[in-house]
Amino acid sequence: MSTTTIFIVFVIIAAVIAAVGIIVVASRRQDADGAVTQGELDRGAKKADQAKRKAMAQASEASNGSVATATMVAAPAEYVEDKPRVDVTADEYGVTRRKFFNRAIGLVFGLFMIQFTIASLAFIWPKLKGGFGSxxxxxxxxxxxxxxxxxxxxxxxxxxxxxxxxxxxxxxxxxxxxxxxxxxxxxxxxxxxxxxxxxxxxxxxxxxxxxxxxxxxxxxxxxxxxxxxxxxxxxxxxxxxxxxxxxxxxxxxxxxxxxxxxxxQTARSKNKTVGYPQGPFCVG
Ligand code: FES
CATH class of the missing domain: 2.102.10.10 (Rieske [2Fe-2S] iron-sulphur domain)
Structure with missing residues (x-):
């Protein structure tokens, strides 16, 4: 396999890795249903919210005289307070820290792979176009x-x-x-x-x-x-x-x-193959 072929294969592999990396990072922005959550709550926030709701429901049951367990009684006070729920819109919630880092990593990785691909092509270009080096x-x-x-x-x-x-x-x-x-x-x-x-x-x-x-x-x-x-x-x-x-x-x-x-490259010849000089020098 020639050097040119090896480099071309290498560049293709690098491009595939870059594409997979970008897809993986992008997919982390989707929820379990596959819907894009641009501007919506991320999974961590949803999970915390569900846990909080569950604890509040259990605390409510306990206070109404149903079967109460030690765990329910020990639920944090903040869960049993009857605070009015305030819904936050997607726009108000904005970009979470996790989303920000995901996007930053994807961007840096993508830029690196683009730079790497350009550098590789520049390196093999003389061989591809048939100039000096080929x-x-x-x-x-x-x-x-x-x-x-x-x-x-x-x-x-x-x-x-x-x-x-x-x-x-x-x-x-x-x-x-x-x-x-x-x-x-x-x-x-x-x-x-x-x-x-x-x-x-x-x-x-x-x-x-x-x-x-x-x-x-x-x-x-x-x-x-x-x-x-x-x-x-x-x-x-x-x-x-x-x-x-x-x-x-x-x-x-x-x-x-x-x-x-x-x-x-060859070392200074011990056995010269031609006589020299055969006339006056050009450089003194
Ligand atoms: S570069 Fe030719 S002798 Fe020095």
Whole structure:
């Protein structure tokens, strides 16, 4: 099950829980007959009223000479007083403390679930709309390959949607390299031994954008001078590792797919796969 599917299921479950919570809170505002008691007495008040009436009836019986028990005689004086009953209308009674807390809890819970749902959708949105963070099509694999290798010079192609530099990689360099365990960072090359690799443009030191340098045939960070060869392997400066790269593949339509949701980090390469520099540096 993909991450996106898991999040969608999670959001649906959260929404169902929110709906059940709201229904439960709302149902507490109904009496035993199911009638909504908006503005009416709540069950606690009705129960107290019934108990009071019962006690008054028993006290009345006792005072009329019928069978009296110790309990009846001991009924509170307030029950036997012949006070005139004053009926309170629903409007006068208003919102009880219990109703107020029920509604407040329902409101807070509902707001929390709405916020949670929005945050979850915002988190997975890049994957849903197919932007950075999901697989991105860079275009025709063969066209890109012809573009990045011109004569003996490599001219990396920048794919903005994937924030990546696409460079060629000779498959004969794979054994013993930093990518031997992760060959999925190289796409194609079955016919002529040259595949393509997508390097994340972000410098692994402090995140500056790293431009390519045609003269040195590598990448040189303008912020603090980290340098990487054209396969994105660390060569110099404060960068702690090679440039990060993405999983790549060629789809049935012949397009190079850069999966920007799968980032591969590698330590500084011990066995470099390409010579560097091959000319003057761009950054001193
Ligand atoms: S951000 Fe690139 S070297 Fe510091």
């Amino acid at each position: 697989p991105v099509s860079a275009g025709s694999f063969e066209a890109i390959k012809a573009e990045v290798i011109q004569g003996g010079t490599v001219i990396p192609k920048f794919v903005a949607a994937a924030q990546s530099w696409v460079v060629p990689f000779e498959l004969e360099e794979l054994p013993g390299s930093s990518y031997e365990e992760t060959p999925f960072v190289i796409a194609g090359g079955e016919s002529d031994g040259v595949g393509l690799m997508a390097l994340w443009q972000r410098c692994v030191h402090l995140g500056c954008r790293v431009p390519s340098c045609e003269s040195s045939q590598g990448f040189e960070c303008p912020c603090h001078g980290s340098k990487y060869n054209r396969h994105g392997e660390y060569e110099d400066g404060p960068a702690p590792r090679n440039l990060d790269r993405f999983a790549v593949s060629v789809n049935p339509g012949g397009e190079l797919i850069i999966d920007t949701g799968t980032i591969v």
